[in-house]
Amino acid sequence: MKKTAIIPLRKGSKGIPGKNKKKMLGRPLFSWVLTEAIFSDLDEVYVFTDDQEIIDYVEREYHWSSKVKALLRNAENASDIASTESVLLEFAENINQDFDILSLLQATSPMTLASDINATLNEIIQNKKDAALTVVNTHRFTWNADGTSQNYDVFKRPRRQDFGGLLIENGAVYTTTKEAFLNSKNRISGTIGLVKMPEETLVEIDSLSDWDIVEKLLAERLKKSKIHQRIDYLILDVDGVFTDGSVYYSPDGELAKKFDMRDGMGLEIIRQNQVEVIVLTSENSELVAQRMKKLQIKNTFLGVKDKFSFLRQFLLDRNSSFGAAAYVGDDVNDLANICSVGWSFAPSNATEIVKTNADYVLNNDSGNGAIRETCEIILKYNKRYERI
Template sequence: MKKTAIIPLRKDSKGIPAKNKKKMLGRPLFSWVLAEAIFSNLDNIYVFTDDSEIIDYIDKEYHWTPKVKALLRSDENATDTASTESAMIEFAESIQYDFDILCLLQATSPMTTATDINAVLDKIETEKYDSALTVVNTHRFTWNPDGTPQNYDVFHRPRRQDFEGLLIENGAVYATTKSTFITSKNRLSGNIGLVQMPENSLVEIDSATDWKIVEELLASRLKKTKKHQRIDYLVLDVDGVFTNGQVFYSAEGELAKAFDMRDGMGLEILRQHQVEVVVMTSENSPLVAQRMKKLQIENTFLGVKDKYAFLQQFVKERNTSFSALAYIGDDVNDLTNICSVGWSFAPANATEIVKQNADYLLTKPSAEGAIREACEWIMKYNERY
């Protein structure tokens, strides 16, 4: 069965301006569910939006996967009053209903994982439901406006462990068969299956406070998966790690960056200890390309904006794990990787948010021996393995 997903995005947002593009833990909000969709059992994922900046970003950033495409959404179906169903219908017509299962993913649910998406798809593909959705089992007591309880007896207040609770839509994942969708023109209809997600996925991002809560939840979830083992790869950012973050420009553009020669020697020695070096930077700099060629670092990736998704693909291709990776980063676009790898390092002059989340704060600043210090730490650490 051909499984196709739509991630509908609108350019305008009332509660949090430009919410879909705002960086959560260093990544655009929509990229959280998009990356999970890429590594799920979905065959195609379409970002359906009226925002040309997002379309350009998708086209440039996710060239490494054939799954992802961006489509322009009509202005009519991108207003505050337009329903999600109207966008789904427009999308289905634009691709001539070329799917067997249509999956709706919400960018405002960054806690969604590939496992959640696969579970919803399985409800249809394996268990033969017509449609399915994600829910949360909440053990909160609910009330009617007239002061009467909805789901419990006030004279027999149940203990949490004895209380079944309520199943509530969390708005994360929906899926439906093509035939059911054509008939009902609705995201859910027919025989409906339910997939439970953790209660923390119920947080809705409607305010700055909500944003901070979800960001902390994501960071905590990533850190809990950390496992210590031998480090096989050292992944490095460039500006603010190899360099001090300063760039010299001329009228023709980028003119010069300063690199520490001792860092280069440290990386050479580290490679002799069977640790592979990987460079990943959001900038597409000829100067960086030239320096990495001089250092003989073959795994140099330039112009990578979504570093976490790219690193996920790298881990998959190398048949390794995040636990086998060390990472050095200095700014917000490194945050997700800082929270994910087996060991993360921050130079002494990194931004405060990175220092707060890194596993190890280096004593040396960037371009003044920070990389060399990390290399020596890794070599000593790996001796135990």
């Protein structure tokens, strides 16, 4: 049974210009649900868009996952008056209806988890529903425009704990069988299963104030999910961590970066204590490649923009998790990992937003002993896991 998902994206956005590519916790908005789709039970997930820049990004950043595909969408069907159903029908035709189950995933619902996607699939596969969608159980009292209450008796106002509330679509996930979709030409039809998501997922991103609310909720959820255990992996950004963030350029391009020799010794010591060092940078620098080769750091990954999804897959391949990782970063593209790993560190000269979200703000600046300080802290911390 082939389980396929579509994430429809439009280049244009009136409420928040460039919304789908705007950075939420340092990652493009659409990448949050895309990552969860990758780690769900789906067999494939298509980013369906009229934006060639997004297609290029997806093909470049997610080459490590065979699930992910990008497909160009008809510009005429990407207007703000085009219906979602028309987009689904266009998509189904483009892939020759090669699916048994189709999931619609909305990029504007970054709080969606792989477990939410799987739950809608299970409604169809295990509970034999024709379709399923995600909802939120809200305990709000609702009213009609004529001043009459909709869902309660004003003279018998129920206590929250006694009130069943209302189930409201949150627009995150819609899943349907191929047969039901082709017959109804609608995202949900026939017998429909409901999957409850937390109440905070009801916030829709239509304005910048909505954006700020969801970003804070997302950061807090990641932090609350942290697990503390022995640190087996130390993940390091380069610019602003190994270096002070400066770079010298010549007419031929990048000329020089300054590295701290004490950091190199700290990394040698921590590896001797069974902590694996990984370098993860968005830049594609030959100077960095040469320096990491000198430091004998085999796991050096250059040109990685979506560090969060890449690290998640890296740890999964090693049967590990974020709880066994420490991360040092300095800027917004490190935020998702800063909020997720067991212990996160920010150099003293990191950006304020990173220092606000990091577990530990170091005394030393980047390129001036920050990595060495991190190594010493981790070595002390790991001692509590040593057998007596």
